[in-house]
Amino acid sequence: MPTSGDAPDLLVVGAGVIGLATAWRVARRGRAVTVLDPDPAGGASRVAAGMLTPVSELTYGEEPLLHLGIASRDRYPAFVAELEEASGHRTGYRRDGILEVAFDSDDLAFLNDLRRFQESLGIPTEALTGRECRRLEPMLAPSVRGGLLAPEDGSIDPRRLTAALLAAAERAGVRLVRRRAAGLVVERDTAAGVRLDDGTVLRADGILLAAGARSNELDGLPEGVVPEVRPVKGQVIRLRTRAPFLGRSTRGVVKGSSIYLVPRDDGEIVVGATQEEMGFDTTVTAGGLWQLLRDARELLPGITELEFAEVSAGLRPGSPDNAPVLGPSALPGLFLATGHFRNGVLLTPVTADVMTEILVDGTVPEVAAPFTPDRFEVEAEVEARA
Ligand code: GLY
Numbered sequence: 376m377p378t379s380g381d382a383p384d385l386l387v388v389g390a391g392v393i394g395l396a397t398a399w400r401v402a403r404r405g406r407a408v409t410v411l412d413p414d415p416a417g418g419a420s421r422v423a424a425g426m427l428t429p430v431s432e433l434t435y436g437e438e439p440l441l442h443l444g445i446a447s448r449d450r451y452p453a454f455v456a457e458l459e460e461a462s463g464h465r466t467g468y469r470r471d472g473i474l475e476v477a478f479d480s481d482d483l484a485f486l487n488d489l490r491r492f493q494e495s496l497g498i499p500t501e502a503l504t505g506r507e508c509r510r511l512e513p514m515l516a517p518s519v520r521g522g523l524l525a526p527e528d529g530s531i532d533p534r535r536l537t538a539a540l541l542a543a544a545e546r547a548g549v550r551l552v553r554r555r556a557a558g559l560v561v562e563r564d565t566a567a568g569v570r571l572d573d574g575t576v577l578r579a580d581g582i583l584l585a586a587g588a589r590s591n592e593l594d595g596l597p598e599g600v601v602p603e604v605r606p607v608k609g610q611v612i613r614l615r616t617r618a619p620f621l622g623r624s625t626r627g628v629v630k631g632s633s634i635y636l637v638p639r640d641d642g643e644i645v646v647g648a649t650q651e652e653m654g655f656d657t658t659v660t661a662g663g664l665w666q667l668l669r670d671a672r673e674l675l676p677g678i679t680e681l682e683f684a685e686v687s688a689g690l691r692p693g694s695p696d697n698a699p700v701l702g703p704s705a706l707p708g709l710f711l712a713t714g715h716f717r718n719g720v721l722l723t724p725v726t727a728d729v730m731t732e733i734l735v736d737g738t739v740p741e742v743a744a745p746f747t748p749d750r751f752e753v754e755a756e757v758e759a760r761a
Contacts, residue, residue, distance in 0.1 A: 391719070471529060614684055616682070629674060646671050
């Protein structure tokens with residue numbers, strides 16, 4: 376990405392955790408960066424609970440994603456220290472492990488399978504009896520059958536994280552334009568700029584699309600350049616407590632369905648999340664709230680005594696294989712950092728590092744190689760040949 380005169384070196388479309396962290400890092404490498412978003416930090420980053428748990432959210436068949444998640448989780452301490460110093464903001468970062476508990480014997484069988492899978496990949500987790508789980512978290516129901524502790528996992532407050540990123544980015548010279556990016560300007564088969572919703576055109580040497588579930592929405596995107604990114608709705612409840620209630624983030628499997636609770640030092644407890652393929656719908660539904668509260672109460676009966684603070688719904692960006700899409704697109708000048716699905720907050724430090732290397736140095740680091748956009752072009756070619 377060469378530097379130029381008046382136009383910024385980089386235009387970032389989207390001021391969520393991914394866009395802001397990358398903008399901040401690239402600006403710190405001496406590049407001029409502009410970020411476009413009508414509602415900075417107002418999308419999925421605002422709703423997210425902020426669990427940093429590559430191990431607890433491990434899914435069969437997602438080993439490369441697990442390694443990316445671990446790489447990102449392990450960058451968090453240094454990333455947070457640097458960010459808090461640069462911004463003067465606290466982020467609510469905690470690295471106190473994540474407890475995963477089972478409600479009944481089928482749920483325990485599921486967790487035991489998961490533990491064996493984790494062990495086969497060399498990832499240490501500690502198996503706990505029901506009593507040991509309750510010793511760690513005394514408010515857990517007596518019926519909890521057992522669980523796992525992922526000691527290296529943790530959490531962060533995504534709202535504080537975005538506030539810190541906005542402040543750090545601003546201090547590093549990033550310009551924030553509170554307008555919607557409406558279209559991509561393509562000249563001589565190269566991305567040359569972005570047309571805003573008021574018709575203004577901003578030009579840049581490089582354009583980074585980090586608009587989450589809305590990453591396909593720019594007019595003028597040539598077909599096939601951005602893989603399909605779909606919105607996956609998540610409803611989340613925020614409760615408050617003044618007395619100690621939950622010491623660490625706790626996930627549960629309750630009759631086959633998943634629930635998590637993320638406590639913060641200020642007394643907030645985030646309960647999430649539904650996973651619904653409903654298009655661009657952010658309606659909060661009675662059924663969604665009932666499902667979350669029902670499962671949370673099975674694990675922690677005392678939850679019904681807590682103060683209700685907020686309910687919200689966000690849209691996770693799901694790529695065709697539910698893994699992030701990181702790197703240069705097939706259109707010169709256009710770069711992608713999207714499709715982070717359930718892992719946007721977790722993958723923020725590694726995404727910012729990887730994208731900065733790609734944008735500034737022009738090289739794709741090894742950790743990002745399985746996630747470059749061209750993997751979908753290869754798949755499409757194989758399908759066309761079949
Ligand atoms: N990572 C938690 C969620 O997407 O609900």
